[in-house]
Amino acid sequence: MAKTELKLGMAAKKPRKSRKDRIIEVAEKLFAQRGFNGVSLREITREAGVDVALVKYYFDNKEGLFDALLQRRADILNRERGEALDRVLARNNPAPVEDIIDAFTHPLLNEVVGEDSTWRDYFGLLAQVNNNPEWGGQVMSKYFDPLVRRFIYALKDALPEADMVDIYWCYHFLSGALTLTFADTRRIDSLSGGLCHSADFESVHKRMVPFIAAGFRSICAERAAERAATPSTETSS
Amino acid sequence: MAKTELKLGMAAKKPRKSRKDRIIEVAEKLFAQRGFNGVSLREITREAGVDVALVKYYFDNKEGLFDALLQRRADILNRERGEALDRVLARNNPAPVEDIIDAFTHPLLNEVVGEDSTWRDYFGLLAQVNNNPEWGGQVMSKYFDPLVRRFIYALKDALPEADMVDIYWCYHFLSGALTLTFADTRRIDSLSGGLCHSADFESVHKRMVPFIAAGFRSICAERAAERAATPSTETSS
DNA sequence: GCGATTTTTCAACGATGGTTGAATTCATGA
DNA sequence: TCATGAATTCAACCATCGTTGAAAAATCGC
Incomplete structure (x- = not known):
């Protein structure tokens, strides 16, 4: 009713989001809060103010909506990381x-600094996907593997004495720490008695990068020492 | 029918698991695979071979079953970690x-080595709980905070030059890496092209401990250097 | 303005969800 | 043997789920 009465305001600055976008945005928020099976299409469409059948029209089904929603920001993230x-x-x-x-x-x-909190929802969702034992590995691979491989190779070049196996596992540790941190579960707030705040992303990121880097270096130094002790066996790629 | 005909076999070694335990075990497996909202009580009780109403009798409701299931192994884990x-x-x-x-x-x-794979289910579930933005922080705190605090203080003693804030955040990184690793999502298998195997827990654990330890040391060394540069401001606890 | 196409609504299908009161069976001790 | 309480079953409540075919409305090319 009262949603298209002024398609173009005098300034024409807000193009009135399409129903498709509204569905995606609401779904993103709710999926992040309660997981794929914790939210119904009816709840999503109700909050978005659209009809349920539009999900079938635009995304075929619930899974299609979930995929579209993951893909959207994964593309952005992959581009920014690549650049x-x-x-x-x-x-x-x-x-x-x-x-x-x-x-x-x-x-x-x-993405997460600033008042637009929609990226926080996405990262919360991503943390759940990443840690899902059933399809987490597959889904994450689908959206992020090509780019992650670029980073793996760059790390291998930066740490020539490392085994590829070391690099992969260290990346895994990075992945776990990163997704949990940006999931913003507020666990650290209560654990630290208010000393730390989940939402203080600059503060935690400032610590995360050297933490992870030191881990990488340590494992590779260990491997190099191992190799120096028994220089006969060579297992690097 | 055919489930109590021999309550005590000749060897009396297998006391025939109680219905309550059967419910918990099946629920643990299914919750780990598909999350709290991805499994129905009917599916759990069907697979366990018991009536749905028993869930109400023993656990009040679905949430009660979930809590009981988390608490059971958390107690074991807390004891072993404490010791x-x-x-x-x-x-x-x-x-x-x-x-x-x-x-x-x-x-x-x-817990995870050996043929009894039920602990793997629990760790898969724990990873999902830990990364749940809605109630993950609360639930993890409820079951693990007292013990985690003991570790935090031990780490602070081991790294006297560190700020408590550093310790808390580094623990957070540890928590993320640990839960993802034991969640066994098989992501690393496809990413590494078969070079790494999620299920090779000894191999990854051997790398994880020095990785995390080096991260801790690095952050604390950074803080110590900072303090040395500006010895006037003191923010340790 | 009009036909064609896209977009949106409507109403319903069949299945399944968690929960529950009451009836039934089982175990135990007197 | 029987009464008591615990354990288990049964049947149903009501709500909601994802999905869908077909009709209605809005939009666009001409």
């Missing part, structure tokens, strides 16, 4: 580990 | 960071 890595490698190649890690994590920080 | 920390501190106090981390993570490794 950040390009800049880092253009400056130094091989680049310092810290710079590579930062290229991977800083885009998340950029 | 491991006791042993470490009895040997050295303050203890090396590596030993404290290991006391926190090794119990998970012990």
Whole structure:
């Protein structure tokens, strides 16, 4: 009723979001809060102010909506991460580990600062997907593997003495720490008795990058020492 | 029908699991696979071979079943972690960071090796809980905070130059890496092209402990250097 | 203005969800 | 043997779920 009466206001600055976008945005928020099975299409469409049948029209079904929603920001994130890595490698190649890690994590920080909290919902959703034992691995691979491989190779170049197995596992630790941190579960708030705040993303990111980088270096130094002790066996790729 | 005909076999070794236990075990497996809202009580009780109404009788409702299931292994885990920390501190106090981390993570490794795979289900569930933006922080705090605080203080003693804020955030990174790793999402298998295997928990744990320990040390060294540069401002607890 | 296409609404289908009161069976001790 | 309480079953309540075919409305090209 009262939603198209002024399609173009005098300033024409707000193009009145399409129903498709409204569905995606509400679904993103609710999926992040309660998971895929914790939200009904009716709740999503009710809050978005649209008919349920529109989900079928635009996304085929509930899974299609979920996929579209994941893909949308994954594309943005992949582009920003890729560009950040390009800049880092253009400056130094091989680049310092810290710079590579930062290229991977800083885009998340950029998205999440500011008053637009919709990215926080997405990261909360991503943390759940990443940690889902049933289809988490598949889904994350589908959206992020090509780009992650670029980072893996950059890290391997930065740490030539490392085994690829080391790099993969260290990336896994990074992935776990990163997704949990940006999931904003507020666990740390109560654990620390108010000393730390989940929402203080700059503060935690400032610590995360050197933390992860030191972990990478440590494992690779260990491997190098191992190799120096028994220089006969070579297992690098 | 055919489930109580031999209450005590000749060897009397298998006391025929109670219906209550059967419900818990099946629920644990299914919740781990598909999350709290992805499984119905009817599916759980059907697979357990019991009546749906028993859930109300034993656990009041679905949430009660979920709580009971989380509490059961949390108690075991808390005890084993506590004892491991006791042993470490009895040997050295303050203890090396590596030993404290290991006391926190090794119990998970012990549970998960061997043919009894039920602990893997629990850890998969725990990863989802830990990363749930809505109630993950609360639930994890409820079951694990008292013990985690013991570890936090041990870490603070091991790293006297650190701020408590540093310790809390570094623990957060540990928590994210640990839960994702033991969630066994098989992401790393496809990412690494078969070079790494999620189920090879000994291999990954061997890397995780020094990785995390190096992260802790790095952050604290950074803080110490900061303090040395500007020795006037003191913010330690 | 009009036909064609896209977009939106409506109403309903069949299935399944968590929960529950009451009836029934079982175990135990007197 | 029987009464008591615990354990289990049965049947149903009411609400909601995802999905869908077909009609209605809005939009666009001409």
